[in-house]
Amino acid sequence: MASPLTPRATDFPRWYQDVITQAGLADNGPVRGTMVIRPWGYAIWERMQAELDARIKAAGAENAYFPLFIPESYLRREAEHVEGFSPELAVVTHGGGRRLEEPVVVRPTSETVINSFFAKWVQSYRDLPLLINQWANVVRWELRPRLFLRTSEFLWQEGHTAHATEAEARVYALRILRDVYEATMRDVLSVPVLVGHKTARERFAGAIRTWTCEAMMGDGKALQMGTSHELGQNFARAFGIQFSSESGTQEYPWQTSWGVSTRLVGALIMAHGDDAGLRLPPQLAPLQVVVLVVRDDEGVRRAAEEIAAELRRTGRRVRVDDAVDVSFGRRSVDWELKGVPVRVEVGPRELAAGQVTVVRRDRQEKRPVPVGAAAAEVRKDLLKVAVSLREEAAARQAARTVAVSTREEAAAAAADGFAVLPWDAVGVGGELELAAAGVSVRCLQRPDGTLAESDDEPGLVAVVAKAY
RNA sequence: CGGGGAGUGGCGCAGCGGUAGCGCACCUGCUUUGGGAGCAGGAGGCCGGGGGUUCGAAUCCCCCCUCCCCGACCA
Incomplete structure (x- = not known):
């Protein structure tokens, strides 16, 4: 599918x-x-x-x-x-x-x-x-x-x-x-x-x-x-x-x-968001963790409930997904679409080995974790998700921001990112020209990224981009 | 308001003169269940509205309505 x-x-x-x-x-x-x-x-x-x-x-x-x-x-x-x-x-x-x-x-x-x-x-x-x-x-x-x-x-x-x-x-x-x-x-x-x-x-x-x-x-x-x-x-x-x-x-x-x-x-x-759906930071996620019962099994249900209960005791928003009449793949995809930051998969096979599988939504990597350590691992993952989402967004912004010196270069660079150029090179008249090219001055800053006292402070830079 | 498209089951679409179909979703049952399951059965549609042409219109013609996309404004 x-x-x-x-x-x-x-x-x-x-x-x-x-x-x-x-x-x-x-x-x-x-x-x-x-x-x-x-x-x-x-x-x-x-x-x-x-x-x-x-x-x-x-x-x-x-x-x-x-x-x-x-x-x-x-x-x-x-x-x-x-x-x-x-x-x-x-x-x-x-x-x-x-x-x-x-x-x-x-x-x-x-x-x-x-x-x-x-x-x-x-x-x-x-x-x-x-x-x-x-x-x-x-x-x-x-x-x-x-x-x-x-x-x-x-x-x-x-x-x-x-x-x-x-x-x-x-x-x-x-x-x-x-x-x-x-x-x-x-x-x-x-x-x-x-x-x-x-x-x-x-x-x-x-x-x-x-x-x-x-x-x-x-x-x-x-x-x-x-x-x-x-x-x-x-x-x-x-x-x-x-x-x-x-x-x-x-x-x-x-x-x-x-x-x-x-x-x-x-x-x-x-x-x-990524191609699998939403990725929510744990601070905002309505559910921070989904504990997924992979197959219908008494021991599996009990283990899933225990992990969920421990996470709840420490204040995490958790849900046990035990709708085993719906296929595993369907449920995984649904929770990924919704962006739940961490998923714990509990199935008979791994449980027999004393393990469960923990998946961070931001990276989609599965790893085995001993049952007893699951809740603690999940708590650590939640902190990591918050940080890595922020770092990923910051890295993208850094990678797609270029310094330019003319309005023509700014309009071109703003096709898929931010262009930074001296505000003097734009000016009030230049803003109209940029608008005609489908981009705009998003804000003015000092070259070091700090706030200026006013928009006529000398030496300011303009951040130019396409805007929503 | 200028330019371009489209209106057909809940959603996405096909059909473009012979009385409506496909995929997904939905309902029932059985078999499944470790990455959107399979099979069988079933329900659901004044084919955007009005008028016309025709023996017969979702299909052709005219009018109207609505929605979507692209431009100027915007948390």
């Missing part, structure tokens, strides 16, 4: 769709661009949420919830913001069987509603900083949807903060970028990312500065995984947020906003 997946080298986008279907991650919804997230996919998202939520709270933000419906007039208050979002708004014109006097938009993001309340809540410098996060769905009507990567409705987290000074806002935006986003991507998703500055062209509508986490996918294309924005005083002015300073003057606060979405699930698939 052939693989249920199109090989990545044959057609990467199709492979991506195949993985989502075969691993049971999601289905298309009935309305174009909408997505049904199935249990296996949702469990992965829930774990991402939990990890992000803990880090967001550690950074001092509190969760709250704001309404789905926003008065259309709110969007218009910030000029760039409306302009940026108008093309993708879903607008509700009728409610309760009547035409609404003022249409309401389904939130594409919540800057406007949240800031209208910040105006009410912020009176004094003592009310600052105000650090709010919300988990919600948002709608941005998409012409070319792709499951998890670009859907008309998606789930995300959006943080919104107000600070007394520009410097404090900047520090907070960067703290979220590094301590929450970059750390989660690296340590939880096992996806190494480039952090950098967005160019004016790629900046969030209404922001004065946008920071980004960009990762390289299995086909060499870039994916924007998360952004953190400095909003300056734009929204504060638009929504009349003012506070009395210590010296008694009325001031506008400096704000930030930041978000990551279910797109992270797409990133995980494309960063780690």
Whole structure:
């Protein structure tokens, strides 16, 4: 039987769709661009949420919830913001069987509603900083949807903060970028990312500065995984947020906003998946270990249960697959598609020799392990999988990143990887030229990969790639 | 919105004037079970919609609808 997946080298986008279907991650919804997230996919998202939520709270933000419906007039208050979002708004014109006097938009993001309340809540410098996060769905009507990567409705987290000074806002935006986003991507998703500055062209509508986490996918294309924005005083002015300073003057606060979405699930698939399916880092895997009963046998079942029980006692997420009426091959393939990091095969033959077989999903190598040592070996393997997935992704990124010096070279090199060149060699005009070639400036950094103070700092380099 | 394709059981497709079929999946039974098992039996389809041509239309003609792919926007 052939693989249920199109090989990545044959057609990467199709492979991506195949993985989502075969691993049971999601289905298309009935309305174009909408997505049904199935249990296996949702469990992965829930774990991402939990990890992000803990880090967001550690950074001092509190969760709250704001309404789905926003008065259309709110969007218009910030000029760039409306302009940026108008093309993708879903607008509700009728409610309760009547035409609404003022249409309401389904939130594409919540800057406007949240800031209208910040105006009410912020009176004094003592009310600052105000650090709010919300988990919600948002709608941005998409012409070319792709499951998890670009859907008309998606789930995300959006943080919104107000600070007394520009410097404090900047520090907070960067703290979220590094301590929450970059750390989660690296340590939880096992996806190494480039952090950098967005160019004016790629900046969030209404922001004065946008920071980004960009990762390289299995086909060499870039994916924007998360952004953190400095909003300056734009929204504060638009929504009349003012506070009395210590010296008694009325001031506008400096704000930030930041978000990551279910797109992270797409990133995980494309960063780690192989021709056998998904490869999940143990930190996110709904099941970390499957103990597979190879053949129906009393002793085999007992041994499998014992290994599973020991792993559960030490906090691992384990399932015993004893569906022996389904062929061994079928079950192996299914768990590989789903990306379970480690599989233990228990069969009568090896058990007679006092052994079981342990298979790491990332390498697909089988090795015999004494029954008594199985649980301990599995625990070690789980740690190794997390590291090796990250290292593999980092190695790919390093191997497919080249330094170039002209826009022509950058466009060519970005065909299947990242091109790095002096930002001076691109410039605002050069970005249009690159766009015509199907590539874009993903971010600006200092040559050593660190973050620049601003996008006009001298000597910056541009990372150029094809983007999702 | 510009260019290109396609609509036929759950999914993927064939059939292109004679009244609908294949693969996978599904159901039942038996045999299997160490890498997507085999055999036998079975269920499931206003052939996208409307109109026309014809003795007869999934098939030919006209109109409409929808979806997919490629371009400009995008977490």
